[in-house]
Amino acid sequence: MNQATIARRQRRLNVLISMAITAAVLLISACGTANSDASGGDSNSKPTVLATFTILADMAKNVAGDHLNVVSITKPGAEIHDYEPTASDIVKATRADLILNNGLGLERWFDRFVSGSKAKKVNLSDGVIPMSIAEGEYEGKANPHAWMSPKNGQIYVDNIVKAFSDLDAQHAAEYRRNGEAYSKKIQAVSDQLAGELSALPSNGRTLVSCEGAFSYLARDEGLKEVYMWPVNAESEGTPRQIAKVVDAVRKDSVPTVFCESTVNGKAMQQVARETGATFSQDDRHLLYVDSLSAGNGPVPTYLDLLRHDAEAIISGLTATQR
Numbered sequence: 001m002n003q004a005t006i007a008r009r010q011r012r013l014n015v016l017i018s019m020a021i022t023a024a025v026l027l028i029s030a031c032g033t034a035n036s037d038a039s040g041g042d043s044n045s046k047p048t049v050l051a052t053f054t055i056l057a058d059m060a061k062n063v064a065g066d067h068l069n070v071v072s073i074t075k076p077g078a079e080i081h082d083y084e085p086t087a088s089d090i091v092k093a094t095r096a097d098l099i100l101n102n103g104l105g106l107e108r109w110f111d112r113f114v115s116g117s118k119a120k121k122v123n124l125s126d127g128v129i130p131m132s133i134a135e136g137e138y139e140g141k142a143n144p145h146a147w148m149s150p151k152n153g154q155i156y157v158d159n160i161v162k163a164f165s166d167l168d169a170q171h172a173a174e175y176r177r178n179g180e181a182y183s184k185k186i187q188a189v190s191d192q193l194a195g196e197l198s199a200l201p202s203n204g205r206t207l208v209s210c211e212g213a214f215s216y217l218a219r220d221e222g223l224k225e226v227y228m229w230p231v232n233a234e235s236e237g238t239p240r241q242i243a244k245v246v247d248a249v250r251k252d253s254v255p256t257v258f259c260e261s262t263v264n265g266k267a268m269q270q271v272a273r274e275t276g277a278t279f280s281q282d283d284r285h286l287l288y289v290d291s292l293s294a295g296n297g298p299v300p301t302y303l304d305l306l307r308h309d310a311e312a313i314i315s316g317l318t319a320t321q322r
Contacts, residue, residue: 037130041230046098047167048195052107054148054292056100056156057125057303063160067136067171071096077299079262080106081232085113093117098167100124100160106144122163130217131267133230143230145289149216150306154166154183166170190301193310204317206252208245208277210236210259210268213289217309224252228267232290237267249275256316261293278319285312 057072103123161179165172272279
């Protein structure tokens with residue numbers, strides 16, 4: 001994506017958000033008293049926490065217990081990088097008591113989105129050692145997918161506990177207990193994942209995916225990462241990107257290539273045709289990164305996402321190339 005395209009997208013996003021803010025103000029004026037009690041306060045006494053996407057919301061719910069209302073801006077299956085907030089999203093932001101975002105440049109729309117909100121904003125990736133993107137238009141910038149490392153996921157939980165304790169000191173001890181219990185569950189999944197991935201042979205540890213979203217996981221588990229593009233972009237699947245991946249798949253005799261649930265797999269289908277590698281976009285073979293699935297889907301929680309991706313990767317890398 002060239003600079004002119006980026007600028008056009010940003011101008012379009014600015015217009016959309018400005019329109020949404022105007023609509024939000026009108027909505028708030030029209031129904032500002034609908035949810036208030038006789039004293040003018042909200043009829044629901046629980047503070048409201050707004051998370052920018054479903055994975056953060058799921059983490060937050062595990063810490064919040066029954067004391068906070070946790071809401072995700074995006075719905076299951078949504079692509080987060082270039083999400084365009086709606087008027088109702090702006091309303092949610094203006095009414096939130098706390099807003100949780102990933103940071104590391106993931107939510108490119110975030111600053112404008114929260115410009116009218118007085119809620120405290122917390123970057124859950126604070127404390128993570130960022131990995132830099134090594135190529136393309138994002139070269140030198142932080143890879144934002146830090147939660148794909150369970151170790152980093154535990155840092156997110158610690159930040160959530162602190163944010164909730166600051167917001168609602170009365171229940172700080174419970175948030176701490178919930179956070180510790182949830183962190184242990186993440187550790188258990190991490191131990192299982194590490195044990196399974198460590199069984200992969202040294203010459204069969206190349207993970208090929210559409211987006212470079214597995215850098216933190218690959219670092220933790222000693223995998224070699226190959227991807228089509230570093231971060232979701234309009235220039236997905238260029239001839240140069242496809243040729244790079246085809247060469248890597250052939251060189252390492254990679255049996256299976258993957259794509260993420262929120263992106264188009266057409267370019268990876270071409271890689272599979274040219275190399276003989278297996279590629280499928282059914283639920284069992286899709287990798288999940290930016291979004292959870294619906295409740296009846298394969299990854300309704302963050303823990304399920306980690307387990308599912310590990311199983312898909314191991315199954316794929318231990319298969320026999322066609």
